[in-house]
Amino acid sequence: MKKIILLFLFLPFLGISQSGKVMDNLSVVSKILGMERKYAVYLPPDYYTSERSYPVLYLLHGAGDDHTGWVQFGEVLQITDKAIADGKSTPMIIIMPDADTKVRGYFNSPDNAWKYEDFFFDELIPEVEKKFRIKASKRFRAIAGLSMGGGGSFMYALHRPDMFSAACPLSAYTGPLSMEAFKAQLANRNMAGTEAQLEAYYAKHSATELVKTLPAADLKKVRWFIDCGDDDFLFEGNALMHIALKKAEIPHEYRVRQGGHTWTYWRESLPEVLGFVSLGFHQF
């Protein structure tokens, strides 16, 4: 019995040396949102044995899900551990915030009653980059996400190309494809706001529109990896983004594999995302 206890005392050293760690119940107190917000984190296998800083990937969940999605459905621990062990990914920290997308989502609402984007940049990032040993600079910071979180990846990187070296929208909602489409959607969505607010919101949240209006120099500040299955209902926005970025001569990767809007698809995408952002973190 005593010996078994000794064993357990040593096991942590054993475990840490081969396996990363996830925590899915951390939180940040947000003044901007006036509430506590949850997030999950992945720490690489050598986090507790070494004393170094790491690059960071912000990994966003989809609508109707929360910060535990990538942990439970996405198998972020097993997949990232394996990608690191295979040399496909550099060790990195992964932050998975809860955007409460059931009701509100990743963006500031048109009437600014919900300011998640402000929270993300002004409160979440500073707090986690202080709390964990993260290299707090654009060069070592990337963003990825699926569906609505793919939309978050697109928009955060389009709005703040000074913040991310790479963005990987998966099966992304690319925002309304036209002002008409946007107006048709408004009835179904919780979007209060004046006409001017709604127009400003559209201009800032349609990915295809932003490719037209943003300076090419800004679009080129981010390495893009766009991935959407051929059976995904969000096929059109992603195919149009491929075309729009090509015509604007913005370098980007585009992938279409067999599959739909499913975790099976995203679990296959995750190692590719890790490899893609690692290329930048590795400086080729």
Add this chain to the structure above:
Amino acid sequence: MKKIILLFLFLPFLGISQSGKVMDNLSVVSKILGMERKYAVYLPPDYYTSERSYPVLYLLHGAGDDHTGWVQFGEVLQITDKAIADGKSTPMIIIMPDADTKVRGYFNSPDNAWKYEDFFFDELIPEVEKKFRIKASKRFRAIAGLSMGGGGSFMYALHRPDMFSAACPLSAYTGPLSMEAFKAQLANRNMAGTEAQLEAYYAKHSATELVKTLPAADLKKVRWFIDCGDDDFLFEGNALMHIALKKAEIPHEYRVRQGGHTWTYWRESLPEVLGFVSLGFHQF
């Protein structure tokens, strides 16, 4: 002892089953074209040891190339042998015709001075399906090709959905994307014809136009596999075909991998094409 001898007697058959055969210097005398036309053939490993008939894949080369392209650059022998040995592909015969695309190409010209499409259906298919032990029916006949030959795959299957169970355009030229684009191209191409002939030609050779004008029931008669690298200059037509087929609710596969308009890409596509057409030949 006897059993060992028996084993040795079977070994040769085992061995023969490991390698197919290519011939790259066959030809058909065409009355329609008024000339002899070359083609290459791939015969599966068991062709000479068995007495059965096989499905057939017509595999088209790109512009500036000829019937030897898939043999030399495409490694059709090694790749198909391997796909069959791995159980990914059913044994099939592959016919690779020479379309002389340097000058003319796979289609009848607007003025009907060059009638390759007629030659293909009325002379080439009947001759090779008689000469080799081919199952001469739609169910066991598929078409694939790259670039201009991807255009041939699209058009032949769109024009004659009664003839092919599957079509696999790779990095395909999808025809002009609009009548305006077509008119702009005419100056650069060998297309003599009256205004009416050119309009009829456009209507028959724009893939996106045909998706709009053909009955959905006809479009669904063919299983589609569309594949085009994200660095390919022909990205737009293929992405638009994905969107057009989705909106018309025509089942199809669409793939985009890393890569450009290169044989490296097409050698990676070929096993997928063989697997896809085999699914149909196998009846799932």
Add this chain to the structure above:
Amino acid sequence: MKKIILLFLFLPFLGISQSGKVMDNLSVVSKILGMERKYAVYLPPDYYTSERSYPVLYLLHGAGDDHTGWVQFGEVLQITDKAIADGKSTPMIIIMPDADTKVRGYFNSPDNAWKYEDFFFDELIPEVEKKFRIKASKRFRAIAGLSMGGGGSFMYALHRPDMFSAACPLSAYTGPLSMEAFKAQLANRNMAGTEAQLEAYYAKHSATELVKTLPAADLKKVRWFIDCGDDDFLFEGNALMHIALKKAEIPHEYRVRQGGHTWTYWRESLPEVLGFVSLGFHQF
């Protein structure tokens, strides 16, 4: 007994499907040299079962050796079979001529008493490219060789860049590094000729001199792969060719691995050579 004979009757089919074939006792009757010259050939595994044409690699032996060197010491059969089976090399025909280097070598002598280079281009190439199913064009023709045969690879491709798509000199003698060095060598070598003939010979057979005097456009017509071990006594000429080609902005590959002027080194080089020339034969 009877059954065993049957087995042997079938075995050739078995064997051919997995293994290429070498013949080391073929010959060409040369009018230019006034004698019969031997050569060896490698035929790829599918040569006898298929009916297609193949690219060709001319593979030259070193001083003191003959056309059997690459067969016996170089293991050309096993290495090429494996490179093809691994997908590293495209199936190709390899021609290994006998240059009788004990006495004379690959080049025309200064006094033109020995015209091996003329024999190579005017008699050997035409005969073997007719005798075997070789694609007789620059695009599908490459040259490689070791030591004195590396010198032959350099000079043949420098003299006739219209003839070879790739040249791979291994541990190559690069010719005299200066006119002074050449004069110092003359005493030791069988080189009769007038002063003018010797100067012309130097100008035509010093690789570093040729990089200076030939038009860059000609140098760029050939893909170069230069490889010489760090313990090789011919290190200097190859390192200087790397520098000279860099300064002339001629794309080329240069490799230095651990090793000397040995067959152990060249057997490791051969798969790299096959892969490098295949890249060109494959059209990437």
Add this chain to the structure above:
Amino acid sequence: MKKIILLFLFLPFLGISQSGKVMDNLSVVSKILGMERKYAVYLPPDYYTSERSYPVLYLLHGAGDDHTGWVQFGEVLQITDKAIADGKSTPMIIIMPDADTKVRGYFNSPDNAWKYEDFFFDELIPEVEKKFRIKASKRFRAIAGLSMGGGGSFMYALHRPDMFSAACPLSAYTGPLSMEAFKAQLANRNMAGTEAQLEAYYAKHSATELVKTLPAADLKKVRWFIDCGDDDFLFEGNALMHIALKKAEIPHEYRVRQGGHTWTYWRESLPEVLGFVSLGFHQF
């Protein structure tokens, strides 16, 4: 039963042996430089479980980088752990100092305003060899580095052959190739000094010059491993060092692989460096 418990007791040690440790935020207070200097360290997997001393490798970063380069871009932890686990490398400690090369670099400046070389030998080495369980003798001390740090590897070992058993310059800046070249560079570099100081600096910092002027007996005190990709812009100095060392009959290894001035190249070089220095630490 007892045996199984014993087994479990050993497992932790087994586990711990699989992962080393890096720290990227250590520092030395330098009187010579009048400031604090950072460095990173790699400790082998058995460092904390054993009570032994280890050989040491000083591993230098390139211009524009710092002491974290080999940790983040070079993956020193994963690569060294693997090389040790594979038996390719002996367990060793790796010290990665910050040379602040953005402004000044590894050498004393001509006017002695910046004396990093003095700091390196008189302060850094003594402190880290006391702080960690390092075998503080030439036999167990090696130096390696990339680009400007390759230059540091060359110069430190050329200046102090009594200090290092092995030196491994990767893609190294070898110093000016001639006094004329040096004078042309001076305008672009932060090098204040009298004419005499600059001449002395050149004589001490041109690797090819030092091979000519240093006694061969000193050059032979160090085992040399020189490695530079064939697409590297620093190709010339390294090829010339190969030639110079050959002519001076100084044993050395020289490697040229496919690649340029990139971390992809250096990550492939690192295991070779570890193996090469281990040969010396192992005494063959």
